[in-house]
Amino acid sequence: MSVLQNSRSAAGTSARQISPREFAASIDSHARISISDSLFPGESFAGLSKFLNRQLESPVKQERPDSLRRTNKLCCPAILYELQAKAPPSAIWLDSPAALDRADDVEGSPLGGRQRVLFLRGYQSAEWVAHVGAKYRIDPGFWIRHASFLENKPADVLWSDFVLPSAANSIVQIPITSVGAHKLADGVMSHDQIEHARQEAKVAMVEYLHKLRTGRGWSPGASVVRSFSILDEDHFMIEQLATLCVVKSAEQPGSWIAIVWLDIGADLAKSPYGPWSGDITNGFKLDLHRYFLPVNQSRSNIALSPQPHINHAVENNDAVEIYGFPQSCLLIPQFYGCALDPAKACADPFYALSELLQFTAASELTLLKKLATKIEKSVTRVLEVDYDNMLASQADLLFYRRCLEKRLQEYSSFLTLLTDHPALEWWPLHDNSAVLQASSPSALRTQSDFKHLSELARRLQDCCDREMTVMMNTTNLLEVKRGIEQGETLFKFTLVASVFVPLSFTTSLFGMNVVEFGQGSQPIWIWALVTVVMFIASFLVLFWNKHRMRTTWDSVRRLFIW
Numbered sequence: 001m002s003v004l005q006n007s008r009s010a011a012g013t014s015a016r017q018i019s020p021r022e023f024a025a026s027i028d029s030h031a032r033i034s035i036s037d038s039l040f041p042g043e044s045f046a047g048l049s050k051f052l053n054r055q056l057e058s059p060v061k062q063e064r065p066d067s068l069r070r071t072n073k074l075c076c077p078a079i080l081y082e083l084q085a086k087a088p089p090s091a092i093w094l095d096s097p098a099a100l101d102r103a104d105d106v107e108g109s110p111l112g113g114r115q116r117v118l119f120l121r122g123y124q125s126a127e128w129v130a131h132v133g134a135k136y137r138i139d140p141g142f143w144i145r146h147a148s149f150l151e152n153k154p155a156d157v158l159w160s161d162f163v164l165p166s167a168a169n170s171i172v173q174i175p176i177t178s179v180g181a182h183k184l185a186d187g188v189m190s191h192d193q194i195e196h197a198r199q200e201a202k203v204a205m206v207e208y209l210h211k212l213r214t215g216r217g218w219s220p221g222a223s224v225v226r227s228f229s230i231l232d233e234d235h236f237m238i239e240q241l242a243t244l245c246v247v248k249s250a251e252q253p254g255s256w257i258a259i260v261w262l263d264i265g266a267d268l269a270k271s272p273y274g275p276w277s278g279d280i281t282n283g284f285k286l287d288l289h290r291y292f293l294p295v296n297q298s299r300s301n302i303a304l305s306p307q308p309h310i311n312h313a314v315e316n317n318d319a320v321e322i323y324g325f326p327q328s329c330l331l332i333p334q335f336y337g338c339a340l341d342p343a344k345a346c347a348d349p350f351y352a353l354s355e356l357l358q359f360t361a362a363s364e365l366t367l368l369k370k371l372a373t374k375i376e377k378s379v380t381r382v383l384e385v386d387y388d389n390m391l392a393s394q395a396d397l398l399f400y401r402r403c404l405e406k407r408l409q410e411y412s413s414f415l416t417l418l419t420d421h422p423a424l425e426w427w428p429l430h431d432n433s434a435v436l437q438a439s440s441p442s443a444l445r446t447q448s449d450f451k452h453l454s455e456l457a458r459r460l461q462d463c464c465d466r467e468m469t470v471m472m473n474t475t476n477l478l479e480v481k482r483g484i485e486q487g488e489t490l491f492k493f494t495l496v497a498s499v500f501v502p503l504s505f506t507t508s509l510f511g512m513n514v515v516e517f518g519q520g521s522q523p524i525w526i527w528a529l530v531t532v533v534m535f536i537a538s539f540l541v542l543f544w545n546k547h548r549m550r551t552t553w554d555s556v557r558r559l560f561i562w
Contacts, residue, residue, distance in 0.1 A: 018137070020097075020130035024052040027140050047150035048143055055126035055215075075266045076121070077128060077220035079333045083115040083346045089337035097131035104135075114249075115346045116257040117353070119333035122265020123212075123222045136247045136257055142171050146243035146261045149212050149224070172244040172417060174360050175226075175410050176264065177367045178327050179237050182278060183289035189233040191392035198230045198399075204275035211272065222271040224263040229403065231374055232396070237367060238276055240264055240329070242356060246349045258349050260356065264332065269325040277325075293370075295328035297362045299339065332359060351442045361449040364407065368456050371400055375460060379467050390478065394471050401464040404457050411454040418447045502534035 018026075030042040031049035042049075078094040080103050092103045100118075120128065129143055184197055205228050211217060212224065227239040240263035249255035265271065278290045336355065337345065345352040378393040378400075510527045 018134045020127070020134045023134035024049075024126070024130050028053055030140075044144060044151075045140065048140065048147060051147070051150050051215075052126045052130055075221045075270070077124060077265065078121060079119045079336075081117040081119070081336055083117065083337075083342065083352065085343045085346045087342060089117070089340075089342070089345070091334075091336075097127055100131070100135070113252055114255050114257075115349075115352070117336065118257060118259050119336070120259065120261040121221055121333055122263060122271070123218045123220060123224055124261070125220045128220060132259065136259065138245065138247060138259060139170060142243060142245045142259065142261075145171055145173055146241060149209055149226070170245050170247075172414075174242050174244075174357065174414060175364075176240045176242055176262075176329050176360055177237055177363050178240070178292050178295075178329060179231075179235060179367055179370050180276065180290065180292045181235055184230075184233045191395060194230065194233060195395070201228055201230055201275040204228075208272070208274045217272050221265045223265045223268050224271075225268075225274055225276065226263065228275050231370065231400075232377075235370060235374075236276060237370075242360070244353060244356075256349055258353060260333075260353070262329075262332065264327070264329045267325055267330065268327070290325075292325065292327045293366060295359065295363045295366050297359065329359065329363065332356060348442070354442045354446060357446045358449070361446070361453060364411075364453050365456075368407070368453065368460065371403060372460055375400055375463055375467070390471050390475050394468055394475070397464045397468050397471070401461055401468075404461040404464065407457045408454060408461065411450050411457065415447065415450050415454065418443060418450065498538045499535075502538045503531060506531040506534055 027045055028049040031045040033040070033042040035041045035043075076093045076095045078100065080092045080094055080100065081089040082092070083089050092099075094100050094103065118132070120132070129147075132138060133140065133143060185193070189197075208225070224240065225238045226241055228236065229238075230236045242263070243261045244258065246256050246258045249257075268274075268276070332355075337352075340352065340355065375397065378396045381389055381393055506527060510530075
């Protein structure tokens with residue numbers, strides 16, 4: 001249940017405009033509702049309430065680093081796009097909530113029939129959250145879903161799976177992954193060294209998320225990373241989130257604004273450092289061994305088209321920027337709308353956001369390709385049967401399988417949403433057949449992409465299971481072989497001992513200071529006879545097992561009976 005009126009009722013009825021402080025006060029009031037007060041307790045709103053009240057009541061001026069101040073528009077915390085039916089979207093770069101108010105009140109802008117997309121880039125201050133939430137009456141569940149780092153929850157759990165669809169039918173959350181290359185050490189690293197690096201990365205990520213939760217050292221527009229994983233000595237991956245919602249206008253039918261909160265803001269080299277940063281002593285000026293791989297997207301005849309993928313929103317003097325740690329996803333809000341049909345985008349918000357969904361699918365495909373390469377590497381590494389390599393490959397395959405299992409969960413959640421898209425309050429906002437015809441192909445293409453990703457991830461997961469089973473069986477055979485070899489070695493040792501033990505026993509027995517051989521009535525042949533008897537008894541015990549001895553004894557007994 002939302003603190004404010006439900007987004008459906010807020011869209012369908014006229015609502016009084018509230019101030020940012022009233023927005024924060026409403027959330028704080030709901031957060032205080034306990035289990036004994038209502039069927040809708042506000043425990044899940046406690047983190048958001050604390051975040052808003054801490055910064056709004058005692059605002060701390062957040063100075064931007066010099067690197068952020070020099071980048072001008074590229075580090076603005078928000079970008080507002082005004083969609084037009086006959087022209088590409090026009091961008092308004094926003095450096096403060098006041099700039100958002102000015103953009104809404106631009107002279108000459110229509111009061112009704114407006115379609116807009118607001119990108120919130122990276123970390124957002126309480127001022128931004130309260131201002132946007134109050135201005136457009138955003139369901140607080142939207143802020144809670146994206147700012148899950150405010151709660152002390154494990155970062156590797158997809159918490160959107162633990163939200164009932166009926167409780168969040170206007171909110172969509174999708175992951176954006178980036179695969180990077182690095183060089184952890186010179187030469188080949190052992191599996192133990194890689195595991196040690198993974199454990200160090202986990203500890204560093206916990207510290208990073210703690211700083212993110214407290215907000216120390218963070219400024220609006222800085223990029224946020226949710227999880228970091230070392231794939232092997234050559235590659236790593238990070239995961240960031242994008243949360244979407246669409247708010248319909250109560251006064252003007254057909255008017256809407258899409259809010260897209262991205263974890264991607266400023267370049268990671270100019271954002272708080274994390275375990276992906278590597279050696280930060282060089283200031284990210286140039287690191288040939290640590291960089292992100294590009295996300296390759298392809299469209300029909302893209303190379304022959306008149307540059308539809310070139311950004312129309314950023315002027316040349318703003319776009320020229322030498323990034324320290326560039327990612328493909330940094331360009332999502334800057335290149336928005338370059339390949340969209342303007343008329344369709346105005347009519348259908350799902351189509352208007354389809355570029356982001358397509359990029360997400362492409363980024364996931366990049367990750368799956370890299371995981372497929374790693375799995376193949378782990379399999380081919382043990383073609384020459386080696387016990388240590390076998391154990392290392394099994395551990396790597398188990399790690400990759402867990403990565404794939406998480407991807408499958410995310411694909412399944414999103415496919416469920418696409419399959420049941422009428423449950424979305426903003427699908428579509430118009431009832432005419434033309435809009436339905438425009439939105440269906442876009443949804444089907446996105447659904448087809450994620451089905452392909454899901455099938456590919458499942459095949460790779462099955463490959464991991466199959467290869468781990470083969471390796472486990474092979475490891476068992478190696479253990480048996482090693483046991484046989486040890487048994488043969490022990491048998492040889494026992495054979496040698498069977499010679500020297502009887503000899504040592506008889507020489508010790510007859511060497512006692514009683515009567516020496518040759519100086520009494522006992523000749524030396526007695527020692528030789530006893531030694532031969534002991535040899536025979538020793539070999540009988542060594543070579544005759546219980547079954548053979550019993551068979552021999554039965555034969556001798558039958559012989560004497562007859």
